[in-house]
Every structure is written in structure tokens, then in C-alpha cells.
Amino acid sequence: MNMAVSPIPDDKLQNSDFLTDVLAGLSEEQKTLPCKYLYDEAGSRLFEQICELDDYYLTRTEAAIFREHITAMAQQVGPGALIVEPGAGNCEKVELLLEHLQAPSGYYPIDISPEILLAAKARITARLPNIEVTASIGDFTQADVWQGLKDITPRKRVLFFPGSTIGNFTPEHAEVLLEFFASKLSRGDGLLIGTDLVKDSIVLERAYCDSEHVTEEFNKNILARINSELNANFDLAHFAHRAFYHPLRQRVEMHLVSLKSHTVQIAGRKFEFAEGETIHTENSHKYSISGFNRLLSSAGFTPIRHWCDSEQRYAVHYAQI
Numbered sequence: 001m002n003m004a005v006s007p008i009p010d011d012k013l014q015n016s017d018f019l020t021d022v023l024a025g026l027s028e029e030q031k032t033l034p035c036k037y038l039y040d041e042a043g044s045r046l047f048e049q050i051c052e053l054d055d056y057y058l059t060r061t062e063a064a065i066f067r068e069h070i071t072a073m074a075q076q077v078g079p080g081a082l083i084v085e086p087g088a089g090n091c092e093k094v095e096l097l098l099e100h101l102q103a104p105s106g107y108y109p110i111d112i113s114p115e116i117l118l119a120a121k122a123r124i125t126a127r128l129p130n131i132e133v134t135a136s137i138g139d140f141t142q143a144d145v146w147q148g149l150k151d152i153t154p155r156k157r158v159l160f161f162p163g164s165t166i167g168n169f170t171p172e173h174a175e176v177l178l179e180f181f182a183s184k185l186s187r188g189d190g191l192l193i194g195t196d197l198v199k200d201s202i203v204l205e206r207a208y209c210d211s212e213h214v215t216e217e218f219n220k221n222i223l224a225r226i227n228s229e230l231n232a233n234f235d236l237a238h239f240a241h242r243a244f245y246h247p248l249r250q251r252v253e254m255h256l257v258s259l260k261s262h263t264v265q266i267a268g269r270k271f272e273f274a275e276g277e278t279i280h281t282e283n284s285h286k287y288s289i290s291g292f293n294r295l296l297s298s299a300g301f302t303p304i305r306h307w308c309d310s311e312q313r314y315a316v317h318y319a320q321i
């Protein structure tokens with residue numbers, strides 16, 4: 001078994017400090033902020049609200065695919081599996097799968113938030129007392145949180161990565177992340193992963209520019225967070241939410257547009273904003289089935305099968321090493 005101890009050999013996927021990342025991102029020609037900072041407590045709550053929106057079809061569609069095909073998925077995973085979930089959060093999506101698996105040898109969720117993860121562990125243990133849950137607290141791109149896997153010897157490990165989280169990474173970084181995942185697995189082990197599919201740009205843009213303006217609030221929350229944690233003076237009223245589909249890059253880009261020329265102070269440093277200048281805050285990459293299969297292959301996985309909804313909006317893939 002390959003249990004690499006070293007972290008991902010790519011500094012772009014590694015942890016660093018909020019202030020350092022903010023100052024560096026806003027010093028670039030195209031100002032950027034790493035999207036992981038959108039998900040503080042307020043941001044995570046707003047994201048949960050996004051998942052309920054009529055315009056945001058992803059969460060609902062993925063859940064329907066799981067409900068419809070859970071028997072086939074459980075069969076594909078096979079008996080005696082250990083399910084490993086990087087970025088598990090409240091562990092809600094995995095429950096249906098755990099319920100349908102034949103004699104699973106356990107569940108190993110990894111998440112940076114101890115409160116959310118430990119509450120989820122208690123809930124799963126109460127509902128499914130036969131499943132041993134080993135909660136690992138930390139950043140899933142770091143090697144240490146995977147160490148606990150060494151002490152578990154299941155028949156098979158299957159990595160569970162739903163929610164189109166992989167879409168947050170550029171294809172280059174997604175490949176590095178999937179290679180890192182592959183390094184935690186051995187021959188015959190699997191990956192069950194959700195991706196949003198390429199589709200009509202109107203449908204995509206509505207999902208990220210919803211009529212209830214929740215995504216706008218979610219996007220602007222990163223500025224509020226910088227204000228409160230980094231002693232900054234962003235005026236949220238001077239920025240507008242913008243989300244658009246970029247067909248060549250096959251992604252929805254989320255930006256904050258400065259509505260006027262002004263200066264913002266962050267931790268004693270000044271940043272100039274021209275009218276119309278943007279801060280790029282998030283990418284959400286979309287894949288065709290064949291495009292995602294190519295990505296899986298280049299990361300060392302063999303695509304086995306996939307399940308879609310009837311409108312071909314979203315896909316869940318099973319691949320193995």
C-alpha cells in the first residue's frame with residue numbers, strides 16, 4: 001500500500017495564512033481571493049441556503065442521482081469497504097450510501113471544522129451503530145490527516161468526493177488533487193465523485209446569479225470577513241456580485257466588481273480599485289463525461305462507470321486505481 005507521508009508537491013493546494021493570501025491575491029494584476037475563504041461560518045450557512053434555491057440545481061440533482069442509483073452504486077463499491085470522505089462537513093451526503101453498503105468496514109471523514117465533524121460523527125453513530133466512524137480533523141490536502149488510515153485494514157477503500165467540489169479547482173490543480181487522492185489508495189480501491197456537467201450558459205449563470213441574491217451575499221461575505229478578521233475597511237456597497245460562464249475555460253467565474261474608483265485599507269496597506277475592476281473570488285469548472293474521464297485517467301484512475309440525471313445536468317463517477 002502506498003501511504004505517502006509527504007504533502008502535496010504543489011504549494012497552490014497547501015494551507016497558508018489568511019492575511020498572507022489576501023495581501024498576495026489583491027496585489028496581483030487580476031485581483032483574486034482564494035475561494036476557500038468564502039466558507040467561514042457565515043459563508044457556510046449562506047452556501048447551505050444556496051443549495052436550497054430553485055436556481056441552484058446542483059445539490060438537488062446530485063441527491064436525486066444518489067437516490068435513484070444507490071443500489072447500483074453500493075454494488076459497485078462492494079462489500080467490506082471503508083468510505084473515506086475528504087471535506088466531509090456535516091457528513092449528510094454519505095448517509096444514504098453507508099446505509100446501503102454491504103458490511104462496510106467503516107467511515108473516515110476528514111474536515112477542518114471539529115465542531116461540525118464531531119456532531120456529524122455522533123449523529124451517524126446513533127443512526128448506524130454498526131459503522132465505525134473515525135473522524136480526522138484537519139485540511140485534507142495535508143498528509144497528517146490521512147495518517148489514521150494506516151491503522152485500518154479494510155478489504156477496500158473508496159474515496160467519496162461529492163458536491164462538485166472538484167470544480168473549485170482548475171483542471172491542472174484538480175489533476176494534482178486526484179493524484180494525491182490516488183496516492184492514498186491501493187490497487188482495486190475506488191473513487192466516487194460528483195461533477196457538474198457542461199450545459200446551456202443561461203442555466204449555469206442563473207445558478208450562480210440567483211434571483212434571491214443569496215449568492216451575492218455569499219460572495220460579498222468574503223469582504224465582510226476580511227473587514228472583521230484583518231482590520232480592513234471594505235465598503236460592501238461599493239462592490240457588485242458578478243457571475244458568468246466562460247465557455248473556453250468551461251467554468252463559471254464569480255467576481256466582485258468595484259462600482260467606483262476607490263481605495264481600501266487592509267492591515268495598514270492600501271489597495272486601489274478602479275471603477276469596473278474585479279476581484280475574482282471563485283471558479284466552478286464544468287465537465288463533459290469524456291472530459292472528466294480524461295482527467296481521471298491522467299491522475300491514474302480508471303473510469304468504470306457514471307450515473308446522470310435524465311436532463312444530463314450532473315454526473316456521479318466511479319473510478320478505480
Ligand code: AVJ
Binds near residue numbers: 050058165167168283
Ligand atoms: C461548493 C464548489 C460546489 O461551485 O457550485 C455555489 C460553490 N459558489 N454558488 C459550486 C458555489 C457559488 C459550489 N461548490
